Amino acid sequence: MDRLSRGGGRPIPGIGPLPHHLLHGRLRLAVPEHGDGFGPSWPMMSPVPMGSPSVVLITIGDELLSGERVDSNGPWMARFFQARGFAVREILTVGDDEEAIVEALARALVRCRLVVTTGGLGPTSDDRTREAVSRLLVLPLREDEAVREGLERRYRERGLLALPPRARRMAQLPEGAEVLVNGRGAAPGLALKAGNRRLVLLPGVPGEMQGLMESEVDSRLDQWFPQRSRSLRTVLIQTTGIAESVLAERLEFALAEGGAPAGVTVAYRPSLRGVELRLSAVGPDAEETLAQALLAVAPVLEPYRYDVVSGDLAELVLDRLAARQWKVAVAESCTGGLVAGRLTAVPGSSRVFLGGIVAYHDEVKSSLLGVPEEWIRTHGAVSDQVVRAMARGAAKRLSAQVAVAVSGVAGPGGGTPTKPVGLVWFGLHSPEGEWSWSERFSGGRDEVRERSAQYALQRLADAANPDPREG
Structure with a gap:
């Protein structure tokens, strides 16, 4: 029997019947017979308010695990979703292994309402994201005629008379998937629905992923999550010439003694060039809260702060x-x-x-x-x-x-x-x-x-x- 076996558990609330679960003690997509939790393999989690849907980001590729390439997709997407009122629950990285992709998707779909993956949609044999989704959601792969014709045109423009068999794999889509047109590359993005969950599959090339996020995904977020909160406000500040520990001590004192309202979080990102600060506030008064906090810390930041678009x-x-x-x-x-x-x-x-x-x-x-x-x-x-x-x-x-x-x-x-x-x-x-x-x-x-x-x-x-x- 395949390691992914059908049946064996009650439906997961909000998702519906996901018939797959992994055997051999690795991971189970099944609600226990008693209680409302996800069983001993799942941590207890407080529910995410409906106004702030959560998202899990999964980046796929052996090169990310080997250290040959640093993942830039995860951080870029995290900033993208946070700016649009989503709570980023976690960023996962897995290799080009179908079993690992299935496990990561299963874990993510239980935990949040939106899952976005990058990578594994190309033409080679190690691109296994489509197959993993097909197995997990029990959706057969079928060739999409429009996608195939688009690939044929693309390859003809590059001097190839026939579409290579490997490239044709990119037209094999899980049944019911919505095609997201990739204006910067060959592999299309895909959007699927699983109960009240949404799954978005994007190419791993950063430029293609970003283009699809901005041209295809952004507008759909309003359709999928119309009631989400947009009250997150963030300010990025560049500093140089002061150590992170010294800056943190002075800022925290200024916020405490300067009458800044509660609810402001400060994140520090040190580098060889300085320290980037990220001040954030959430709520209907987030903008005013941030403004008061910036007034409180202005004397501390003034000798070291610089404001330029590039951050350089x-x-x-x-x-x-x-x-x-x-x-x-x-x-x-x-x-x-x-x-x-x-x-x-x-x-x-x-x-x-x-x-x-x-x-x-x-x-x-x-x-x-x-x-x-x-x-x-x-x-x-x-x-x-x-x-x-x-x-x-x-x-x-x-x-x-x-x-x-x-x-x-x-x-x-x-x-x-x-x-x-x-x-x-x-x-x-x-x-x-x-x-x-x-x-x-x-x-x-x-x-x-x-x-x-x-x-x-x-x-x-x-x-x-x-x-x-x-x-």
């Missing part, structure tokens, strides 16, 4: 330089072009960015940037005097009003008792003067370099600010 500090640097009509150049040693790379990654950076010099060797610092060799011998390449001269030389050589310089010991070797690994000096030249700073960064070589590039951008942003903050 480099965008703010370029905007401020453009506002002052200043051109910028960079001189980099240990960062090896990371600062220039961050600036040029922003579209339109040529309006203010002139260029950079990677002066990694001491001879290049002298020959291209004009750093006196005696200063390097006396003070060392990682020093106050040298970074000031590097910044001054970059500004002069590239005819820039502003220049920033970076020189440090990124490691893992090269450190000394007086100049340990992680020590980095920064120099800045502008029409308003010259400055230098030193920082000691923790972490390995990559972390030191990334943190150094972020700090250099922070100093550029301060220098170009008409009302620069202290620090």
